[in-house]
Amino acid sequence: KDMVAALNLRAGKRSMELSDFSTALSLFEHGITFLEEGTCWTTQYTVSLELFDAAVETACALNDAVAVRRLSEQVLNNAKCNDDTLNCLYAVVKSLRLAFKLQDSKRVAFTMLEQLGERIPRPVDDITLAANIQEVKLLLQNMSDESILNMKETQTKKRDVLALNLYHDLNFLFQFIDPKRIADTSLRMAQITLSNGSCCMSPLAYAQFAIVLVTMGDTGLGYRLGTLALRLLDKINAQRYTSAVIALVGTLVSWVAEPLQSIADSHLLGYKYGQRNGDVVSSSLNYQFYLQVSYLSGQSLHTARMKSREFAQELLQRKQIFGFNGACSIYQQSVAFIEGMDFVEEGTEKLISWESLKSRAGPNCANLDFRLVFACQLYMRSFLFQQYNQIPQDGLLDRITAKSVPLRPLFYCGVFYEGLVSFRLARQTDGKEYRRKGEAALVFMRNWAKCSKWNFENKYLLLEAEMMNFSGYHDQACQFYEDAIRSSNEHKFVHEEAMGSELAASFFFEIGLHQKSYSFFLHSVDCYKKWGALAIAKRVENDILCKFGSGFVQESMDDSLASILAQKGSSKRR
Numbered sequence: 001k002d003m004v005a006a007l008n009l010r011a012g013k014r015s016m017e018l019s020d021f022s023t024a025l026s027l028f029e030h031g032i033t034f035l036e037e038g039t040c041w042t043t044q045y046t047v048s049l050e051l052f053d054a055a056v057e058t059a060c061a062l063n064d065a066v067a068v069r070r071l072s073e074q075v076l077n078n079a080k081c082n083d084d085t086l087n088c089l090y091a092v093v094k095s096l097r098l099a100f101k102l103q104d105s106k107r108v109a110f111t112m113l114e115q116l117g118e119r120i121p122r123p124v125d126d127i128t129l130a131a132n133i134q135e136v137k138l139l140l141q142n143m144s145d146e147s148i149l150n151m152k153e154t155q156t157k158k159r160d161v162l163a164l165n166l167y168h169d170l171n172f173l174f175q176f177i178d179p180k181r182i183a184d185t186s187l188r189m190a191q192i193t194l195s196n197g198s199c200c201m202s203p204l205a206y207a208q209f210a211i212v213l214v215t216m217g218d219t220g221l222g223y224r225l226g227t228l229a230l231r232l233l234d235k236i237n238a239q240r241y242t243s244a245v246i247a248l249v250g251t252l253v254s255w256v257a258e259p260l261q262s263i264a265d266s267h268l269l270g271y272k273y274g275q276r277n278g279d280v281v282s283s284s285l286n287y288q289f290y291l292q293v294s295y296l297s298g299q300s301l302h303t304a305r306m307k308s309r310e311f312a313q314e315l316l317q318r319k320q321i322f323g324f325n326g327a328c329s330i331y332q333q334s335v336a337f338i339e340g341m342d343f344v345e346e347g348t349e350k351l352i353s354w355e356s357l358k359s360r361a362g363p364n365c366a367n368l369d370f371r372l373v374f375a376c377q378l379y380m381r382s383f384l385f386q387q388y389n390q391i392p393q394d395g396l397l398d399r400i401t402a403k404s405v406p407l408r409p410l411f412y413c414g415v416f417y418e419g420l421v422s423f424r425l426a427r428q429t430d431g432k433e434y435r436r437k438g439e440a441a442l443v444f445m446r447n448w449a450k451c452s453k454w455n456f457e458n459k460y461l462l463l464e465a466e467m468m469n470f471s472g473y474h475d476q477a478c479q480f481y482e483d484a485i486r487s488s489n490e491h492k493f494v495h496e497e498a499m500g501s502e503l504a505a506s507f508f509f510e511i512g513l514h515q516k517s518y519s520f521f522l523h524s525v526d527c528y529k530k531w532g533a534l535a536i537a538k539r540v541e542n543d544i545l546c547k548f549g550s551g552f553v554q555e556s557m558d559d560s561l562a563s564i565l566a567q568k569g570s571s572k573r574r
Contacts, residue, residue: 255412
């Protein structure tokens with residue numbers, strides 16, 4: 001019986017290597033049937049522990065929470081020492097996280113930290129944390145790329161891999177419930193690697209610390225470390241973690257230096273790596289980020305609608321809670337911009353409606369990340385439909401700053417829309433708080449535009465134009481509007497080219513330049529239609545009719561707009 005159990009264990013591990021988790025679990029459970037009932041934990045301890053550990057890990061990979069609970073109870077009740085429960089406890093942490101039982105997952109994770117002799121992560125405002133981060137920063141700054149890539153291998157591999165895995169999962173939890181602790185968990189991951197030596201989890205350790213550096217404003221070292229994390233995967237033969245590293249580096253690091261459009265491509269590649277290596281969680285995360293970044297880049301809304309709907313339905317079929325809200329929010333937003341806010345597509349009844357999403361993101365929502373995600377979508381919807389009665393009362397940028405949330409494209413785009421909405425409401429109401437929010441968004445975009453001209457310049461310029469318009473500096477406003485449209489055009493953000501053109505058109509109309517205004521309105525409609533936002537284009541067409549009537553005759557295209565479009569044609573020819 002011992003031999004048959006051991007053969008099933010070996011075959012199951014081979015199936016796991018091939019990402020055939022269903023077969024692996026069947027083999028492990030078949031092997032368990034050859035253990036002596038009632039005495040196996042005494043007479044066959046080693047093979048029993050290995051079989052149950054492997055079965056729990058595989059059940060977790062299959063998102064089978066019932067099997068995880070049933071199998072893990074055997075280990076937790078019969079293990080001879082705390083160390084023998086660690087692998088099982090880690091699978092429980094992951095299983096609870098996948099089921100979005102985040103507080104329960106954190107509780108088990110903290111128990112593991114104590115058993116490993118690790119401290120509980122400190123919040124970012126702890127007075128000792130900044131000094132510790134600075135120490136590691138200085139160490140990394142003084143190390144060459146080659147010395148980081150060629151570090152000696154750790155002598156405590158088993159413990160380091162487990163600790164780094166646990167900290168990696170804790171960072172995921174903290175993103176949703178306590179982001180102020182992310183800096184310390186990421187710091188500890190870097191410390192373990194730099195002190196003990198490299199292991200298969202080291203690329204993730206560097207990726208996590210790179211996110212902290214970017215969030216704290218050290219974009220140069222952060223981007224360097226994120227790039228090294230990707231290079232290290234091949235160097236130490238850690239390709240099984242490729243999908244996880246791309247998910248972190250793409251959306252949370254690379255945006256400081258690379259175009260959004262290329263980051264979307266990276267996430268699609270990360271999705272494919274995850275599918276190939278059996279990393280279901282990282283694969284799903286990459287696809288979610290791919291959808292999100294493509295949508296923010298101005299990809300066709302028809303494509304965003306189709307892919308987000310299919311992804312949400314796939315998650316529903318797999319009973320995977322993580323990512324479902326985000327996929328539904330992109331789907332509902334795309335449908336609204338194409339068809340109008342009241343449209344409901346047949347066959348999507350099981351997807352979450354916009355009103356239900358809004359309810360889920362309410363004040364009682366414990367998922368901080370989704371509250372921020374939905375606030376970003378709400379500001380975008382409010383601006384594009386010019387309906388401002390449902391915008392959040394607490395500022396988005398204020399919340400991101402207060403909670404020390406790692407930045408990603410959706411959040412900084414949300415701040416951009418918050419700024420546009422705030423300047424619009426400041427003009428309508430003369431409200432000082434709206435002006436403060438608008439100016440804060442402007443400063444935010446101006447600072448990041450110094451780092452990434454491609455992703456931020458057009459957004460900064462448009463907010464600057466709105467600020468100049470609000471302040472009555474019409475000549476400066478005119479120049480900033482045109483520069484913003486030109487930058488959007490050059491950097492291929494067609495949706496933001498549409499928004500800039502519409503705002504410029506409204507400005508020109510207000511100061512009496514009606515021919516110029518008409519040209520920019522028409523260009524706005526054209527860009528909205530290219531994006532696929534037919535409902536928004538229709539709103540602008542109605543505004544044109546209201547402002548100009550049906551008999552208005554355009555003498556010729558405005559010279560400044562013609563110059564922008566001519567540059568676009570010249571760029572294409574080059």
